[in-house]
Amino acid sequence: MAMLDIQGVTKKFSTTMAVDDFSLTVADGELVCLLGPSGSGKSTLLRMIGGFETPSGGLITIDGDDVTRVPPERRPTGMVFQSHALWTHMNVFNNLAFGLKLRHLPKAEIRQKVEAVLELVGLSGYGSRATTQLSGGQQQRVALARSLVLEPKILLLDEPFASLDQHLRERLREEVRDIQQRLKITTLFVTHGQDEALALADRIVVMRDGHTEQADRPDVVYREPASPFVAGFIGSMNLVDGTIANNVFTHTGFTVPLTAADGQATLAVRPEALHIVPASGVGMAKIHRVTDYGTHAIVDIDLPDGVRLKAMVGEARAWTAGQAINLKPRAFAAYRDNVAIFRSLDNHG
């Protein structure tokens, strides 16, 4: 099957460095999510793999073949675009059959392949529909089928479900995962939604300004974010700037013991790992508000200088606004100059 190798790929648009010396190896059958904020170069990278942009530098190989300068029509890649990009003058069947017809396959084989792939995406019997008669979710399914029917070595998806509502997005995401595992197709999935990446990926590549910030398994990226940027981008995270002196991190009354050299640092604590206890007297902080979500509650906390933190608690009733509390982070990390300088041992909160 197929392995994708990207080595030192760079793309410069006049003045913008969209992708900057990016390297990544995707194993056969692996599903990698490219995750990052808008403008971080995800689409540009994907389009270079698909052949729609030519890299300014670097090398892209698929199964060892250099495809860096091969046009899209001769690459073994299949792309699913953000807006489905179906051909509205053709019905569903012809949209799917177009690539097969270009390959001069016999009619019977085309019919059989199209029907099989329609079945795969759950649209059996939709062949004669006009693409404009389909719902948004069905259109994206057809777009996915159009790529899959050609059995590409690498499947590329660029925020394919971004325009769909939350509910549908979650369902299609699961379907993509199922199909991907059934076909064992090497896949790159671009998204700016961290929940999508966490739910789908074998590996997440967090991108920022055209380079990799962290590339690892979803649970590692979530539990051990490599930088404050990743920490803030994945899941919800409290980030507090302060100073470390004598192995104690301090931010106006909020103190946490740790082991690190003296100096400036950023403390990162997930809400579910920020333990709070009622304080006798003033305490480290005050509760601003308690929001009950049924299964859990979120407590908004104000530090004396107004910095706002969030803590997750089991019972909303135990807490009231205005209450003085102390903060006991159970799992946390400290960063300096964009690298982790300390991680607490119990980081499974």
Add this chain to the structure above:
Amino acid sequence: MTALPANDIVGTKSSRRPTGLLLVAAPVLLVCWLIIWPIISAIIRTVWLPDTAGERRFSLETYQFFFSDQYSINNLMVTLWTTAVTALILLLICLPIALYLRFATNRIAAYVQGLAIFPMFVPSIILSYAFIRVLGPNGTVDLLLNAVHLPHIRSPYLTPWGPVLGLVWDNIPLTVLILLSGLGNVSNQSIEAARDVGAGRIAVLWHIILPRISNSLLVAVSFTVLGIFSAFTLPYVLGPAAPEMMGPFMQRTFRDLNDPTTAITQAVIAFGFCIVFGLFYVYSVAKNRAP
């Protein structure tokens, strides 16, 4: 009690309707007065002829004359030939220009667009004389060829190719603009998707782009045909004396031969050809509007 709200609704409806009708009425009346009525009256005048005794009766003899007169038929044929050749050449020239303008990303495209639209600002009469000075006998091209001891060109001036060249030049801007607006509806992603499944340039053009702009092509051809049938200046100045195109032919029949009935007959026949393309145009616009 229940009648009251119903009345109310009817009341608002009837009070709104006259405004709408009035708004539509103005253009409809204008069209009737300036277009429909002249057509009807022209047709009546050509089939309701006075006989030797001066009494009017129904007769198709002006049409019979037109279609039995070799000279008239030649004129009609040269008009149809010019139309077909001009439309074909226009598409061959304008489609690549429009495709280039649609897909080029560099700065030269802006200048090319300016150049392509430029003929719109040049009056036909100036164009005609420029044409004669360049391609006519002893024109610039001839002089240049002479200077290097090459034989004279066979000038298209005063041959059927003269009007063709002029009309092509004259119609480039409109055709390019129409095609360009059609190409605006073809999304980049739908083209990239086609390339992704293996379509080369020709396949993309043939299977994705052309089907999507077929309406624009139809509109462009309709406009060209309508324009050419009513063209006067270019065929008059650049074309041969015989056969001549319908525009100059009508004018000469009307003014020089002082035969209005025959001229009107020619006009009705030209109109008959144009209406076919007019209907094509209306049809394609209506088809586009349909949901």
